Amino acid sequence: MLEEYKKKHTKPLVQHLILELNGDILETDEALFSISKNENIANIHPFFETLSTLLNTNNEDFNFSCIHLNIGNYTAICDIIIKTFSSDKKPLLIIHDLTEHYKTYQTTAQVRNESVINSQILELKNNYLKEKEAFKNTFIANFSHELRDPLTGILTFSDILSKTSLTAQQKDYIQILNSSSSFLKQMIDDILDISKIEAGKLELTIEPFSLSDLLEELKLNYTLKAKQKGIEFNYNFDTNLPQIVGGDSKRLRQVITNLLDNAIKFTPEGSVTLNVSLNQIRAQKASIHFEIIDTGIGIKKEHYKDIFSSFTQVSENDNYKGTGLGLAIVKYLVELTNSKVNVESELGKGTTFSTSINFLAHSGLKLTQQKKQTDIEFNPNKKYNILLVEDSEITQLSVLKILATKGQFFLDIASNPDDVISRISTFENEVDLILMDIKLKEHNGEDIAKQIRSLPERQHRKIPIIAMTAKVFKEDFKRYKKAGINDVLKKPFNERQFLKKLSEHLN
Ligand code: ADP
Numbered sequence: 472m473l474e475e476y477k478k479k480h481t482k483p484l485v486q487h488l489i490l491e492l493n494g495d496i497l498e499t500d501e502a503l504f505s506i507s508k509n510e511n512i513a514n515i516h517p518f519f520e521t522l523s524t525l526l527n528t529n530n531e532d533f534n535f536s537c538i539h540l541n542i543g544n545y546t547a548i549c550d551i552i553i554k555t556f557s558s559d560k561k562p563l564l565i566i567h568d569l570t571e572h573y574k575t576y577q578t579t580a581q582v583r584n585e586s587v588i589n590s591q592i593l594e595l596k597n598n599y600l601k602e603k604e605a606f607k608n609t610f611i612a613n614f615s616h617e618l619r620d621p622l623t624g625i626l627t628f629s630d631i632l633s634k635t636s637l638t639a640q641q642k643d644y645i646q647i648l649n650s651s652s653s654f655l656k657q658m659i660d661d662i663l664d665i666s667k668i669e670a671g672k673l674e675l676t677i678e679p680f681s682l683s684d685l686l687e688e689l690k691l692n693y694t695l696k697a698k699q700k701g702i703e704f705n706y707n708f709d710t711n712l713p714q715i716v717g718g719d720s721k722r723l724r725q726v727i728t729n730l731l732d733n734a735i736k737f738t739p740e741g742s743v744t745l746n747v748s749l750n751q752i753r754a755q756k757a758s759i760h761f762e763i764i765d766t767g768i769g770i771k772k773e774h775y776k777d778i779f780s781s782f783t784q785v786s787e788n789d790n791y792k793g794t795g796l797g798l799a800i801v802k803y804l805v806e807l808t809n810s811k812v813n814v815e816s817e818l819g820k821g822t823t824f825s826t827s828i829n830f831l832a833h834s835g836l837k838l839t840q841q842k843k844q845t846d847i848e849f850n851p852n853k854k855y856n857i858l859l860v861e862d863s864e865i866t867q868l869s870v871l872k873i874l875a876t877k878g879q880f881f882l883d884i885a886s887n888p889d890d891v892i893s894r895i896s897t898f899e900n901e902v903d904l905i906l907m908d909i910k911l912k913e914h915n916g917e918d919i920a921k922q923i924r925s926l927p928e929r930q931h932r933k934i935p936i937i938a939m940t941a942k943v944f945k946e947d948f949k950r951y952k953k954a955g956i957n958d959v960l961k962k963p964f965n966e967r968q969f970l971k972k973l974s975e976h977l978n
Contacts, residue, residue: 488512488564492526494519497561503568504545512564515542522553529557537573540566548573604669611666615659616910616941616962622659623963624865625652630966631872654792656963661796663941665781668803672944675807679836680720682712682759686747689724693731693745700735703742711749713757715838717831722804727761729797730824734765736791741766741821750827757832762825769818779812847967847974855880855977856901858894860919861908862886866939870906873966886911888919895923895931902934904976907956909940916940917954924955935976939964 483502491497494512512519518538525533533553540547552565629648637645667673690706697704727745734743743765750758770778774785781799784791798812805812808828816822849855857880861867867884874880883902885891895902905923909916916938926932938951941962951959960972 484568486566486568488566489561490526490564491561494523494526503547503566504542506542516540518551525553526555526562528555531555537569608666608670611662612942615663618655618659619941619962620863620866622652622656624869626656626963626965627869627873627969631876634876658794658796661794661800664800665796667944668800673803673807674945675719675722675804677717677719677831679715679717679831679838681714681838682716682830683714685720685724686712689727689731689745693735693743696731696735697743700738702735702738702740705742705744707744707746707748709748712747712759713749713752713830713832715836716757716759717836718808718828722807723828726801726804726826727763729801730761730763733797734763734767734822734824736793737786737822738765738767752832755831755833756829758827758829760825760827762823764821764823766821769820769822770814770816771818772816775814775816778814847970848978849877849879849974850978851879853879855903857882857904857906857973858891858902859884859906860886860891860911860916861906861939862911862913863908866908870969873969876966877970887914888922891919892922892926895926895934896928901930904973905934905936906960907936907938909938909942909951917950917956920951920954920956937972937976 483500486500486502486504488499488506489497490512496506496508496510496512499506499508506515512522518535518540525531531554535551538549538551540549547568547570550567550569552563552567554563554565556562625648629645629652633642633645633649664673686706686708690704690708693706694704731743731745743763746760746762746764748760748762750760752758768786770785777783778785779798779802780795782795783799784793784795802812805826805828810826810828812824812826814822814824857870857874859867859870859882861870861884871882874882883894885894891905895905907916907920920936920938923934923936924932935957936955938956938959939962940947940951940959943959943961948959958972958976960969964972
């Protein structure tokens with residue numbers, strides 16, 4: 472019974488044929504297609520034309536896979552086996568119809584190929600985006616570097632100019648020059664910060680610092696700024712706040728000043744308030760809450776999210792200048808501490824930005840001894856020989872002018888390695904310090920520093936080298952150190968920063 476059903480319902484997939492040695496068909500079933508006896512196999516499909524030599528072998532098996540057959544109405548993809556024997560047994564031809572199998576296989580292979588191709592396209596796209604990103608970040612870093620030389624010139628000369636005898640009007644002009652260049656410097660710093668953030672290179676530096684000093688300084692600065700704008704500045708600092716905490720003071724200052732600057736900028740009348748309170752101290756960590764409240768123009772609710780994106784400004788009033796980077800930086804810095812910035816605002820009534828940040832807080836935190844603001848001192852009985860390696864005329868002139876005001880420096884200038892080495896070796900008096908621009912037009916300051924560090928004379932090898940550069944990423948510092956550079960003076964610098972750095976290496 473079962474056999475009968477099988478016969479009825481199973482679709483046969485294999486046809487057997489017994490052949491003569493010349494290819495004539497002796498016997499066949501009709502499992503796949505019908506064919507008349509005595510017909511030569513070579514006539515039914517071109518594939519079989521090549522078989523005649525194989526049919527004359529002894530005891531061999533020949534396997535052919537994936538053969539497309541087209542015989543009358545029958546089309547299929549088959550595996551074909553030819554078996555030959557040694558006695559007078561005739562060769563056997565087995566045709567195995569594997570159409571379904573090959574079709575499924577083809578579809579799977581196609582899907583697989585498509586997914587391989589898609590993943591390759593994705594990889595290409597990713598590489599393209601990465602390259603674009605890297606190009607953008609290098610461009611920004613180089614471009615801002617180029618801006619720093621002229622800016623150093625402006626800052627130094629307006630500083631020098633302000634110390635000459637000026638009329639009241641000239642003093643006002645200098646004031647404008649100063650505030651414009653400070654604003655420009657701030658923008659360059661912000662753009663560099665954003666490029667660092669986007670490259671994932673901005674990290675926090677956790678060190679003990681005086682929270683009370685920082686708040687005191689903010690209080691003085693913003694009382695003044697608010698007064699200049701004709702609005703009020705209020706502050707409430709919790710008396711329980713720890714005086715010394717561990718955290719990144721520079722970045723905390725950046726967060727609060729960005730928020731306070733905005734508050735003052737967007738508040739035409741009324742007040743700006745800075746509230747700082749202690750949430751709790753637990754497990755040697757203090758959670759401190761900062762709140763910046765203003766009575767300014769306010770922000771629409773639908774803009775809450777946009778204001779934290781880079782280069783976004785939502786105020787409809789074009790009179791407010793800015794780059795739209797401040798809040799993007801604030802958000803990123805606060806998120807680095809695993810916290811977030813909240814905003815609450817009412818249009819025309821005012822805005823409150825707030826955040827809670829964790830700081831280290833325990834009795835073991837000690838401030839590292841920092842030199843006081845005032846102590847830039849040089850030995851009054853000494854004259855110093857400074858070698859400046861620099862090819863920008865503006866910076867050469869700026870350094871020259873600053874040193875001239877002190878009257879105890881000799882300055883020599885070189886701009887290529889040969890000159891540097893010969894100046895060091897032949898300078899009448901020993902060179903006391905080398906100021907090295909890193910990005911000379913035709914040379915690299917790091918390479919020159921390496922050459923100096925491999926000079927034969929010990930006293931030449933030991934001359935302090937200060938790099939002057941705008942490239943101050945962590946990995947840049949590592950490279951400078953490896954090249955034998957002792958310290959870095961960040962461009963743009965002002966007179967005070969310049970002399971301070973020199974004093975640290977000359978006394
Ligand atoms: P910028 O101040 O340079 O424009 P920010 O990223 O600091 O850039 O701010 C983005 C935008 O958010 C501002 O241009 C302004 O439209 C809005 N904004 C920020 N702070 C305030 C505030 N205190 N009051 C009203 N609007 C604000």
